[in-house]
Amino acid sequence: MADTGRRGKLRIAIAMRDADLSALFGPTTLAELYELATVTHPGVLQSLDTEVAAAALADAEVLLTGWGTPRIDHAVLDLAPKLRAVVHSAGTVKTFLTDEVFARGIQVSSAADANSVPVAEFTFAAIVLGAKRFGRFAHQLHATRASRRTEGMPPTGTNGITIGVVGASRIGRRVLRLVQHLDATVLVYDPYLPRAEAAALGAQPVELDELCRRSTVLTLHAPEGPTTRRMLDARRLALLPDGAVVINTARGSLIDTAALTAELVTGRLDALLDVTDPEPLPADSPLYELPNVVLTPHIAGALGNEVRRLGAQAVDELNRLATGRPLAHPVLGPDLPHIA
Numbered sequence: 001m002a003d004t005g006r007r008g009k010l011r012i013a014i015a016m017r018d019a020d021l022s023a024l025f026g027p028t029t030l031a032e033l034y035e036l037a038t039v040t041h042p043g044v045l046q047s048l049d050t051e052v053a054a055a056a057l058a059d060a061e062v063l064l065t066g067w068g069t070p071r072i073d074h075a076v077l078d079l080a081p082k083l084r085a086v087v088h089s090a091g092t093v094k095t096f097l098t099d100e101v102f103a104r105g106i107q108v109s110s111a112a113d114a115n116s117v118p119v120a121e122f123t124f125a126a127i128v129l130g131a132k133r134f135g136r137f138a139h140q141l142h143a144t145r146a147s148r149r150t151e152g153m154p155p156t157g158t159n160g161i162t163i164g165v166v167g168a169s170r171i172g173r174r175v176l177r178l179v180q181h182l183d184a185t186v187l188v189y190d191p192y193l194p195r196a197e198a199a200a201l202g203a204q205p206v207e208l209d210e211l212c213r214r215s216t217v218l219t220l221h222a223p224e225g226p227t228t229r230r231m232l233d234a235r236r237l238a239l240l241p242d243g244a245v246v247i248n249t250a251r252g253s254l255i256d257t258a259a260l261t262a263e264l265v266t267g268r269l270d271a272l273l274d275v276t277d278p279e280p281l282p283a284d285s286p287l288y289e290l291p292n293v294v295l296t297p298h299i300a301g302a303l304g305n306e307v308r309r310l311g312a313q314a315v316d317e318l319n320r321l322a323t324g325r326p327l328a329h330p331v332l333g334p335d336l337p338h339i340a
């Protein structure tokens with residue numbers, strides 16, 4: 001790792017779930033972390049309202065956070081007068097950051113970009129396998145233990161399909177780059193995406209209704225929020241062509257579950273759902289049994305060896321702070337309403 005112009009060791013406090021420290025930071029990354037930074041307390045802070053936490057925060061310039069970090073409100077910030085940055089080694093910061101952090105001019109970084117890599121890979125695989133009708137064929141083989149039958153199968157394969165990407169988010173942009181490898185037409189819907197950028201991403205920008213009407217495979221990558229809640233409702237689901245595949249690795253609330261269930265039960269659409277609303281679905285949901293539905297238990301984001309990428313990105317951000325360089329993955333307060 002580059003070590004140019006370092007002004008001295010950073011003083012950091014670490015607040016996350018205890019077990020995640022070694023999961024996120026392998027031995028090499030941990031060694032880099034301790035070379036860059038002095039930790040103001042032994043171990044990992046599980047809560048921020050204890051005397052140990054107060055002593056640790058009093059001297060901390062940076063708070064290194066992760067899954068399970070307690071809320072950082074004005075009471076916590078009052079204990080941390082030297083704090084200049086929060087470096088998050090997981091995805092969203094919305095679960096624990098308050099506006100007060102931005103109001104005090106504290107810089108924030110998140111590892112959401114590192115977390116977007118496995119989600120985009122998973123989505124690309126889902127697009128290819130979904131178009132191939134892999135779930136239906138797998139179900140057929142498990143049920144019959146006999147050779148493949150293609151009668152009654154919807155159009156199969158990616159050649160010439162139209163892929164609709166909803167949300168040019170970090171994940172959406174990675175998906176847009178990956179699908180350039182396919183012989184497909186690519187559409188994108190994102191109210192925040194300038195047309196020129198859509199063209200640079202190899203996609204045609206369209207409104208959501210048109211995207212629904214034209215997509216053979218529709219994949220969701222918008223954040224959860226008031227403007228995206230049930231953006232795929234019964235009316236928009238009905239616009240999708242027969243045999244279309246709906247992929248959701250974003251958030252379950254983006255789809256009206258009852259309306260999608262009604263479409264899936266008839267077999268008109270296929271779905272690959274890594275997230276659902278509610279999550280998990282009730283035990284008696286028909287979606288568990290349908291051949292045209294593949295359900296996964298929220299596994300698209302970083303798991304196993306993938307989480308090390310998040311730790312490495314966080315340590316890279318600490319290195320930037322230690323050497324006076326700008327953060328590579330800043331989170332800006334005004335962006336919060338429309339990011340994940």
Ligand SMILES: NC(=O)c1ccc[n+]([C@@H]2O[C@H](COP(=O)([O-])OP(=O)(O)OC[C@H]3O[C@@H](n4cnc5c(N)ncnc54)[C@H](O)[C@@H]3O)[C@@H](O)[C@H]2O)c1
Nearest residue numbers: 167168169170171190221222223249250251300301339340
């Ligand atoms: N399944 C998983 O394990 C997993 C892991 C990580 C993220 N996610 C989810 O994936 C989704 C994307 O995450 P990200 O980190 O790439 O998001 P992000 O923060 O990068 O996305 C923000 C962007 O989404 C776009 N957007 C905002 N509102 C929109 C709208 N109404 N319609 C269309 N586009 C809109 C804008 O371009 C905005 O800049 C989120 O829903 C997130 O919760 C799931």
